[in-house]
Amino acid sequence: MRSRGYGLPAAALLCWAAGAWAGASYRAPFPPPSEMRAPLDGAGGDMLALALGARRAFADLWFVRLLQYYGRREVSEVSDQPGHETHRHRVDEHGHVHCDHGANYGKGDYPRFLPMARHVLEVDPSFTAACLYGAGSLAFNMERPAEAEELLNYGLKYSPKEWKYLTVLAAIGYSKAQDPAAVAEAIKPLLREPDCPVMLKQLAAFLNKRAGNYAAAAAIYADILATSRDEFYLRNAERELRKLARGPGARP
């Protein structure tokens, strides 16, 4: 076959046009580029994420960077007692020292936390666990509920049916109203979800313990032990379970 005519290129053009027509109605489930507020040191990564069609993988990297950023200790929390090196002890109005075992964990300013957490969602808005982790840390650890709500509302923009975001929004509302028992109750349905951040489980266990629901607290600590891979939470859960086994109110 020695074709000198233009039948083949014409057929090729027609096929190409058919492909373009068939794919024209597609709209990506991702935020438009105008919404991506990449930090200067991350613009190259974002370009790669788009060029390689690898938003999920690069959102994972951003999440790891967020974890590393939040993992840096801003508040000095030290104690000289063995087993308590990682946290500070609380002193009440009578001068008694109380150990909350890491209740202060995660406290600090972390000014880049919200932009970084939001950026994970800008790259991959379906990363539910990152949004829950970010919102939970902002609302309950850093006591910045307005920023947590901003993050959740951004997540809801692309996942409007995500009930987990609504649940955390409700919990933040109760937290603002100083109702810890209601916060614990609100986040209860989340705890069964596989993508529930361990930080929220820890919070629920802590609030249940404070409210006197020791059985519920023990069940959550046991769940943390069974499902988490985070050393800090694992050690804390073991310690809390031992304390609860000795009896409520037992000193460490």
Next chain:
Amino acid sequence: MRKYAALVWSVALNSFLEGARSRFFTMFAVFAFTAVYASVLAGVMAVDQEERLLGDFGLLLTELTTLAYLLFNASSSLLREAETKTIYLVFSRPVPRWAYLAGKLAGALLTGAMMLLLMGAIHLSLLYFRGFGLPPFYGWALAGIFLKLCVIVSFAFFVSLFSTSAVSTLVISAIMWTLGHFAAEARFLAEEAAGFKGLLLGLLINLVPNLQLFNARDAAGAAGALPASVLLPAAAWTLACYLAGLWLLSRKEF
């Protein structure tokens, strides 16, 4: 008809075996090593998101490794056969050019499918040994990667028929692959741009295959990650490249 199918199959099988004998297994070794190394890092860094990170990076590595190999294969295959005069032997027999090109393309895609399946198996076994199950979107992600490869490999064959070297074919195909992933963003920019600029950009977008259509690996969180309707653009773009390549091949003096 059966005779032609047998001819296409012979060329495809020969092309597949040739590919399998060359750098095939080196690629697997590289992939397996990188995946294991990444899993160790992921375990340390991602803590409770290790499963997601391992799944995403494994699929990305699978796609990039297969793409690299197939582009290399597609860009050098025809050129090498012309240089070594093997192509004269083929065309001295009653093998039509369309059957030869179809066989070459089918052989490359067969190699790609085999690589995807084997690397998928390595990846899943790695996930299994780390204590994780099968990601729910895994099959769709692999199918989407294969559709992307169909489009870009046929494009590479087309480019290899007019480019002067394998490197230029590789570069042009890689640029097209990158542009294909930017298609959704480019469409957004075209819609935002007013007047003639928007119109021009809107027309230019149609010259690039929208590879995001098949990117189920990335849209795993979105509902309906890979609808059946994406088969039509995949088939149309692959066929378009094949026909354009056939036109160029038919004008060559062998």
